Amino acid sequence: MGERASHGDEDGVASRERGFSLGRLMERHGRWLVILPPLVFLLVFFLIPFAFALKISFAEAALRIPPFSDVWQITADHHLKLTPSLRNYAYLLNDEVYAVSYLYSLKTAFFSTLICLLIGYPMAYAMARASKATQGILMLVIILPFWTSFLLRVYALEGIIRDNGLLNAALLWLGVIDHPLKIMRTTFAVYLGIVYSYLPFMVLPLFATLEKLDVTLLEAASDLGSRPWRAFIDVTLPLSMPGVIAGSMLVFIPAIGEYVIPALLGGPDNLMIGRVLWDEFFANHDWPVAAAVSIAFLVLLAGPIAVHQYYRVRQLEH
Amino acid sequence: MEKRYSPFLITVLGIGIAFLYLPMLVLIGFSFNSSALASVWGGFSTQWYAELLHNQQILKAAALSLEVAALASTGALILGTLAAIALVRFTRFRGRLLLTGMVNAPLVMPEIITGITQLLLFVSMLQLVGWPSRGMTTIVLSHVAFCTAYVTITVQSRLATADRSLEEAAMDLGASPLQAFVDVTLPIISPALISSWLLSFTLSLDDLVISSFVSGPRSSTLPMVIYSKVKLGVSPDINALASLIICAVGICVLAAGYLVRRGERQRLADAQLAAR
Numbered sequence: 001m002g003e004r005a006s007h008g009d010e011d012g013v014a015s016r017e018r019g020f021s022l023g024r025l026m027e028r029h030g031r032w033l034v035i036l037p038p039l040v041f042l043l044v045f046f047l048i049p050f051a052f053a054l055k056i057s058f059a060e061a062a063l064r065i066p067p068f069s070d071v072w073q074i075t076a077d078h079h080l081k082l083t084p085s086l087r088n089y090a091y092l093l094n095d096e097v098y099a100v101s102y103l104y105s106l107k108t109a110f111f112s113t114l115i116c117l118l119i120g121y122p123m124a125y126a127m128a129r130a131s132k133a134t135q136g137i138l139m140l141v142i143i144l145p146f147w148t149s150f151l152l153r154v155y156a157l158e159g160i161i162r163d164n165g166l167l168n169a170a171l172l173w174l175g176v177i178d179h180p181l182k183i184m185r186t187t188f189a190v191y192l193g194i195v196y197s198y199l200p201f202m203v204l205p206l207f208a209t210l211e212k213l214d215v216t217l218l219e220a221a222s223d224l225g226s227r228p229w230r231a232f233i234d235v236t237l238p239l240s241m242p243g244v245i246a247g248s249m250l251v252f253i254p255a256i257g258e259y260v261i262p263a264l265l266g267g268p269d270n271l272m273i274g275r276v277l278w279d280e281f282f283a284n285h286d287w288p289v290a291a292a293v294s295i296a297f298l299v300l301l302a303g304p305i306a307v308h309q310y311y312r313v314r315q316l317e318h
Numbered sequence: 319m320e321k322r323y324s325p326f327l328i329t330v331l332g333i334g335i336a337f338l339y340l341p342m343l344v345l346i347g348f349s350f351n352s353s354a355l356a357s358v359w360g361g362f363s364t365q366w367y368a369e370l371l372h373n374q375q376i377l378k379a380a381a382l383s384l385e386v387a388a389l390a391s392t393g394a395l396i397l398g399t400l401a402a403i404a405l406v407r408f409t410r411f412r413g414r415l416l417l418t419g420m421v422n423a424p425l426v427m428p429e430i431i432t433g434i435t436q437l438l439l440f441v442s443m444l445q446l447v448g449w450p451s452r453g454m455t456t457i458v459l460s461h462v463a464f465c466t467a468y469v470t471i472t473v474q475s476r477l478a479t480a481d482r483s484l485e486e487a488a489m490d491l492g493a494s495p496l497q498a499f500v501d502v503t504l505p506i507i508s509p510a511l512i513s514s515w516l517l518s519f520t521l522s523l524d525d526l527v528i529s530s531f532v533s534g535p536r537s538s539t540l541p542m543v544i545y546s547k548v549k550l551g552v553s554p555d556i557n558a559l560a561s562l563i564i565c566a567v568g569i570c571v572l573a574a575g576y577l578v579r580r581g582e583r584q585r586l587a588d589a590q591l592a593a594r
Contacts, residue, residue, distance in 0.1 A: 038401035049435035126327035156341035257428020
């Protein structure tokens with residue numbers, strides 16, 4: 001009886017201690033309940049896919065499901081046999097369509113970014129000078145297209161620039177032209193489409209930096225005899241560089257990989273890398289080559305993405 | 319900044335905004351055109367909207383897209399909020415840099431690369447573990463991944479400015495850290511949570527490229543159906559559908575903007591009250 005009671009007591013102590021240590025465990029490791037779900041999810045569904053793409057870029061296209069060969073096999077005597085193929089990468093280097101379309105995408109993205117900057121900077125500057133109440137409204141006005149479907153906005157633009165679209169109708173009616181202008185399926189249409197789609201991405205970060213700009217610095221410059229234009233070049237522009245870089249990266253990087261705009265508005269000459277990748281996948285069904293193009297593309301994008309990450313982290317720390 | 323109005327700046331801003339909005343307004347206008355010819359105004363009519371109601375393909379795709387968007391934005395809200403808490407509150411932990419990178423990278427990663435790599439993951443997983451087969455599941459998973467990034471960024475910036483002393487006060491009064499967070503901080507950041515859910519919802523609803531890669535043969539989302547029609551040129555029923563979507567997104571964004579602003583005002587009022 002006494003033994004039992006003492007047993008019970010010990011059990012009680014043990015369970016209380018267990019409870020206590022469980023609490024301590026929660027306290028010490030509870031943060032992992034917060035950290036692990038997003039970390040594991042993004043690891044599995046965002047980062048690890050790149051590892052699979054890397055693996056499959058060394059496979060060969062095959063008539064099976066999924067349509068590529070194995071990169072490694074376990075042989076009968078339990079040895080790992082690697083059978084990587086460099087065929088896809090050799091193909092990328094030999095077939096000039098990839099290099100040409102990549103360079104063409106870079107060029108298109110660069111000039112679109114420049115145009116966005118030239119239009120977006122004065123817009124953001126005007127917004128930064130508006131009163132607080134107006135700023136709130138203008139922010140919403142710029143954000144609204146930012147969240148509206150890309151596809152639908154490109155489609156809406158097509159309605160304006162088609163051969164029988166509103167622009168041509170207006171110009172014909174005004175007598176400026178006597179034949180409809182050919183805008184659709186030209187390089188100009190691709191630029192117009194990219195600038196139209198990505199302009200808000202440029203304006204918002206620019207506005208965020210210009211809004212915080214210290215006015216006293218400009219006043220100091222003008223007190224010291226600087227003309228407004230010089231004060232802009234010497235003071236405002238350098239101070240707004242973080243916004244310029246953030247906005248440019250937000251336009252430049254996605255624009256290189258753009259698929260919808262060149263496919264809907266561009267002609268056959270506007271061969272951007274996103275379009276080549278799409279066709280490789282959906283028209284040619286060559287998944288290993290598509291994987292190799294993605295990996296090569298990603299390696300080339302690593303520089304700009306690192307610049308973007310660097311500025312974002314720095315911005316968050318301030 | 320100094321409040322001086324320059325005619326040049328105002329003009330550029332005006333033209334820029336007109337440039338952003340004109341095509342959408344024209345599209346909405348022409349959705350009420352009774353003529354099937356896109357360039358001729360044949361009088362006011364709502365017939366294209368009525369026709370949408372009988373288009374089974376579009377209705378089915380719309381139902382799928384709404385379901386995907388609801389699931390994906392809810393999943394992203396949970397994961398993104400956890401990630402934001404981790405990044406703002408836990409300054410040092412193993413994997414912090416990795417997590418920072420993974421929530422920021424999707425914002426600039428070209429969609430086409432995300433789409434291809436995720437598809438390759440899904441087919442490899444199906445081969446290895448027999449799950450998931452391509453269809454709604456894979457679309458939801460890939461949407462959760464990129465929406466999580468947007469939720470994290472939004473909630474992170476809101477959480478970083480939330481006053482921690484309130485939570486500390488609650489803990490001094492005997493609340494557990496979890497209780498203090500749920501009862502004190504969660505209500506404060508709730509406008510950011512609602513607006514990031516709404517924005518995830520519209521992002522998921524809009525996605526064409528990633529969905530095209532990861533979807534199965536029988537699961538076409540609304541943007542996929544629209545794209546296949548739009549490739550062939552302008553069509554009046556797509557005008558009507560596009561107008562409906564643009565208006566729905568507009569309402570969502572205005573609601574989100576209103577909530578955020580109301581939250582800010584509330585915060586300012588609370589701060590003034592506390593200072594008194």
